[in-house]
Amino acid sequence: MKKALTMMEEELKQAFTACGYEEKFAKAVLSNRPDLCEYQCNGAMAAAKAYKKKPIDIAAEVANKLSDSRIFSMKEAVMPGFLNLKISEEFAAGYLNKMAGEEKLGLDEAENPETIMVDYGGANVAKPLHVGHLRSAVIGESVKRMGRFLGHKTIGDVHLGDWGLQMGLIIEELRDRKPELVYFDETYAGEYPKEAPFTIGELEEIYPAASAKSKQDEAFKERAQTATFRLQNGYAPYRAIWKHIMAVSLADLKKNYASLNVEFDLWKGESDAQEYIPDLIDDLIRQGLAYESQGALVVDIGEETDSKELPPCIVRKSDGAALYATSDLATIIERERDFHPDRYIYIADKRQDLHFTQVFRVAKKAGIVKKDMPMAFLGFGTMNGKDGKPFKTRDGGVMRLEHLIAGINDQVFKRIMENRTVTEDEARDTARIVGLAALKYGDLSNQAGKDYIFDIDRFISFEGNTGPYILYTIVRIKSILTKFAENGGKVEAGRILPPASDSEKGLALQLLKFNEVMETSFEDLAPHKVCQYIYELSNEFNRFYHDTKILSEEDPARQAGYISLIMLTKDVLTTAIGVLGIEAPERM
Numbered sequence: 001m002k003k004a005l006t007m008m009e010e011e012l013k014q015a016f017t018a019c020g021y022e023e024k025f026a027k028a029v030l031s032n033r034p035d036l037c038e039y040q041c042n043g044a045m046a047a048a049k050a051y052k053k054k055p056i057d058i059a060a061e062v063a064n065k066l067s068d069s070r071i072f073s074m075k076e077a078v079m080p081g082f083l084n085l086k087i088s089e090e091f092a093a094g095y096l097n098k099m100a101g102e103e104k105l106g107l108d109e110a111e112n113p114e115t116i117m118v119d120y121g122g123a124n125v126a127k128p129l130h131v132g133h134l135r136s137a138v139i140g141e142s143v144k145r146m147g148r149f150l151g152h153k154t155i156g157d158v159h160l161g162d163w164g165l166q167m168g169l170i171i172e173e174l175r176d177r178k179p180e181l182v183y184f185d186e187t188y189a190g191e192y193p194k195e196a197p198f199t200i201g202e203l204e205e206i207y208p209a210a211s212a213k214s215k216q217d218e219a220f221k222e223r224a225q226t227a228t229f230r231l232q233n234g235y236a237p238y239r240a241i242w243k244h245i246m247a248v249s250l251a252d253l254k255k256n257y258a259s260l261n262v263e264f265d266l267w268k269g270e271s272d273a274q275e276y277i278p279d280l281i282d283d284l285i286r287q288g289l290a291y292e293s294q295g296a297l298v299v300d301i302g303e304e305t306d307s308k309e310l311p312p313c314i315v316r317k318s319d320g321a322a323l324y325a326t327s328d329l330a331t332i333i334e335r336e337r338d339f340h341p342d343r344y345i346y347i348a349d350k351r352q353d354l355h356f357t358q359v360f361r362v363a364k365k366a367g368i369v370k371k372d373m374p375m376a377f378l379g380f381g382t383m384n385g386k387d388g389k390p391f392k393t394r395d396g397g398v399m400r401l402e403h404l405i406a407g408i409n410d411q412v413f414k415r416i417m418e419n420r421t422v423t424e425d426e427a428r429d430t431a432r433i434v435g436l437a438a439l440k441y442g443d444l445s446n447q448a449g450k451d452y453i454f455d456i457d458r459f460i461s462f463e464g465n466t467g468p469y470i471l472y473t474i475v476r477i478k479s480i481l482t483k484f485a486e487n488g489g490k491v492e493a494g495r496i497l498p499p500a501s502d503s504e505k506g507l508a509l510q511l512l513k514f515n516e517v518m519e520t521s522f523e524d525l526a527p528h529k530v531c532q533y534i535y536e537l538s539n540e541f542n543r544f545y546h547d548t549k550i551l552s553e554e555d556p557a558r559q560a561g562y563i564s565l566i567m568l569t570k571d572v573l574t575t576a577i578g579v580l581g582i583e584a585p586e587r588m
Contacts, residue, residue, distance in 0.1 A: 001106040003519070004095055004512040008071055008085075012041055015065035021047050021058065028085065037074065037084035038509060044081040055081020089498035092508040096496045099511065100568045105575060107515040109151025114342035117335055118144045121158035121257070121264060122348060125249035126170055126207045129256045129401040131391050131454075135380045138440045139448050140347040141262045141581045142527040143378065149579050150522055155265050155339060158257075159331065162246060162269035166207060168228030171241055172220060173210035174198070183237040192237070196244035200252045203245065232274065242271075256402055261436060261581045273330035277322050280330050281315060289366055290315060301361040313358035328359045332368050343374040345525065350379025350449055378525045381451035383443070391454050409435035411460050412468070422587060430585045434468050435460070437582045441467030444580055445531035465535045470577060473538040474584040477570040480550060484563060487551065496568065497561035503540070503547040507569065510540040514572050518579070527580060534576045541569050 002010075005028060012026035025043030032040075044058035051058070059077035066075040074086035099106040120140020123133055140156065147154035174197070175184050181197055182188045198206065214221040231238040250267060257264070281297065284290035289299050295318030302310055315326045335341060346356055356377040363369050385391045393399045413431035416422070422430065442459035446452040462468045481491050499505035513533065521529040550566070553559035574584060 001098060001102055001108060001515070003516045005516050007095075008039065008087075011066070011069055011071050012043075012062070015062045016043065016047075018065050019058070019061045021051065021062075031084070036078075037076070038087055039085040041083040041085065042081075044077075044083060048081060059083045087509060087512070089500075089505065089508075092505070092512060093496050093498040096508060096511055096565070096568060099514070100493050100496065100564065100571075104149070105514055105568075105572055107149070107518055113151045113153060115153045115339055116147050116155065116343045116345060117339060117341040118147070118154055118156045118345045118347070119159050120144075120156065120347040121262075122161065123158065123253055124161035124164075124166060125253070125269070126166055126203050126245050128204050129253065130398045131383060131401060131404055132398065133401060134260075134404075134439075135383060135443060135448075136347050136349075137257060137260055137262045138443050138581065139378065139380055139527060141260075142444055142530075142579065143345060143347065143522070143525055145579045145581060146518070146522040146527070146530070149518060149575075155341075156263070157266040157268050157335075158253075158264040160253075160267070160269035162242075163232065163271040163274065163327070165224060165228050166211070167231055167238075167242055167245065168224035168226070169210035169214055170203070170206055170245060171227040171231070171238055172223045173206050173213070174241065177206070183241050188237070192240035196248050197241075198244070198248065200248050203248055259402065259405055259436075260440070261583070268331070268334075270327045270331075273327050273334050274322075276330040276333045277326055280326065280333060284315060284362075284366055287366060289362075294318065299362050299365070301358050301365070303361075310354070310357065313362050315362070325355065325359055325362070328355075329363060329366075329368065332359075332363050336369060343376070344369075345376045345378060347378045347380065350381060353377060353379050376525060378448055380448045381446075383454050384451055386453060386455060388453070405435065405439065408439050408456060408460065411435070411456060412438065415460065415462075416588070426587070430588060433583060433585045434471055434588065437467030437471050437577070437584075439467075440580060440582055441470065441531060444527045445535070447526070447528050465531075467582065468588075470534055470538050470573065471582075471584045472588055473541055474570060474573050474577075475586070475588045476545065477541070477566050477573075478586060480545075480566060481563070481570075483551060489559075489563065491563065491567070493567055494560045494564045495557075496564045497558060500558070501544075501547060503544040504565070507537075507540045507544045507565065510537045511568060511572060514576075518576075530576055530580060534573055537569065537573060537576075541566070541573075 008028045009026055012028060013023035016026045017023050025047045026041065027043055028039045028041050030039060031037045041062075044055045044062065047053075047058050048055040056077060056079055059081045063075045063077045063083060066072055069075060069088075071088055071091045072085050073088040074084065076084045078084055118140055120136045120143070121133070122136055123129055144154045144156045174181070178197060182190070182192065210224070214224055227238060231242055281290070284299060290297050293312065296314050297316035298312040298314050300312045313325050314323055315329070316322060332344075348356070360375040360377070363375070364371050364373065369375070383391050391399065409431045412435040413427055416427045416431055417424070420427070438459040442454070443452070445465060458464070459466060460468060462472050485491050499508050517529060517533040521527065548562065550559065550562045553562060577584065
């Protein structure tokens with residue numbers, strides 16, 4: 001099903017070409033003066049220069065050609081050469097009826113579906129998820145879902161940090177605490193235990209203790225570095241400990257990501273790419289791309305079009321150790337072998353911009369991917385407290401993500417219980433759904449690359465541009481439909497009638513934008529555009545609701561049209577929040 005905007009521009013193109021002008025001038029945009037018109041075309045202004053005519057004369061010619069338009073009810077040329085347009089009520093109703101009958105509400109899936117690799121998450125094993133992991137998880141999940149909604153094969157990979165110095169630190173701290181374990185007995189030749197010698201709680205306490213010790217005890221740090229080296233070179237006792245760390249950590253990570261309604265197709269880590277690193281290094285040297293610099297092996301990434309000098313990418317340190325860049329390049333080799341992606345999208349802190357520029361350029365330079373491979377880095381800003389500094393707990397620590405979620409749920413639960421109309425158990429379930437919407441929408445409604453203030457009071461408000469407000473709008477529609485059914489009405493998709501009021505027209509116009517918004521938001525990797533759309537749609541619905549007596553409407557056909565219109569509104573809102581990884585409760 002064509003986008004409504006595409007259909008508008010097709011009719012404008014016919015009018016422009018019929019008047020002897022190029023169709024490239026036929027662009028429709030939302031009006032910045034909604035008091036005057038709904039859409040406008042400014043093409044006559046540009047065409048005037050090309051054809052040496054007055055803009056107003058060109059606009060008038062085109063308006064005259066549109067006199068029989070089935071899409072535009074108003075087409076008015078105004079000084080100095082704007083073409084003001086209003087959508088026909090009949091066209092709007094016809095388009096919405098088609099939307100309601102389509103599986104994806106009128107959205108056409110991609111003609112040439114792509115395999116897209118989305119790299120997000122990036123948590124380190126043996127550490128609990130904290131607030132710093134929130135943005136990569138929720139932004140990445142929404143990008144993945146947006147791609148899938150458009151028909152692409154979108155693969156999400158958590159890409160765990162599971163192969164660095166933290167492993168050696170844990171191993172050596174474990175040795176100090178439990179030296180009797182068989183992993184530290186050089187003479188032990190039996191099978192290693194299947195059960196881990198620690199719980200997740202112990203593991204999460206071991207790592208920070210070991211990290212702090214390494215900063216004060218140089219000998220301990222050297223032991224940890226040696227242990228990391230032995231682990232990475234296949235030493236069996238340490239591999240056994242590593243497997244325990246992975247099993248215990250993954251179970252906890254999966255539970256915490258699930259609480260965010262975030263799912264990964266792949267639970268790969270840096271360790272999975274290690275086997276590709278030796279050949280990668282050899283290939284970079286063989287191609288003459290890698291050379292020694294101060295003992296390290298580096299690859300130049302500079303290009304003639306660069307506005308500033310970029311440092312080379314270090315692929316091997318002077319001590320022979322690989323770096324994050326090496327691991328990321330090896331991971332691309334693995335992904336090319338296993339999935340043959342058409343596109344890559346990486347989501348991480350925007351401070352990693354140089355890192356990914358280096359990785360992408362080396363990958364293309366070395367022929368790991370095609371030179372024209374689309375590789376996008378979506379860098380996100382910082383979640384700050386009200387003081388403008390990175391969000392911390394009251395005692396200055398980094399808050400665990402599960403504690404943040406629990407705190408929001410408790411706040412929402414209290415608000416629900418203030419107007420108690422449900423049982424405590426239902427209130428708890430609803431608070432979990434609404435709390436998660438508050439948290440995720442509060443993040444996603446901001447442009448990803450910008451820092452934002454985490455304001456729990458604003459996020460959980462049932463008014464304004466918030467998750468709870470969106471959910472309340474959906475629940476309000478559900479309530480109307482329930483009452484309609486209780487009064488004997490049939491809740492079924494019928495014929496949506498041409499809008500009869502300004503608020504009904506406003507709601508219809510907002511619904512018309514749905515598939516355009518979904519396509520554009522994914523093209524721009526911009527979940528905040530979906531948020532802005534559903535906020536505006538919610539506003540239009542609530543204006544229509546307050547202006548219209550839906551349940552007491554006496555004209556059966558008109559009432560049936562209202563019911564069909566709000567059913568479509570509910571479906572659009574529910575679909576859009578689903579793409580963001582948010583769900584709606586039945587009641588609030």
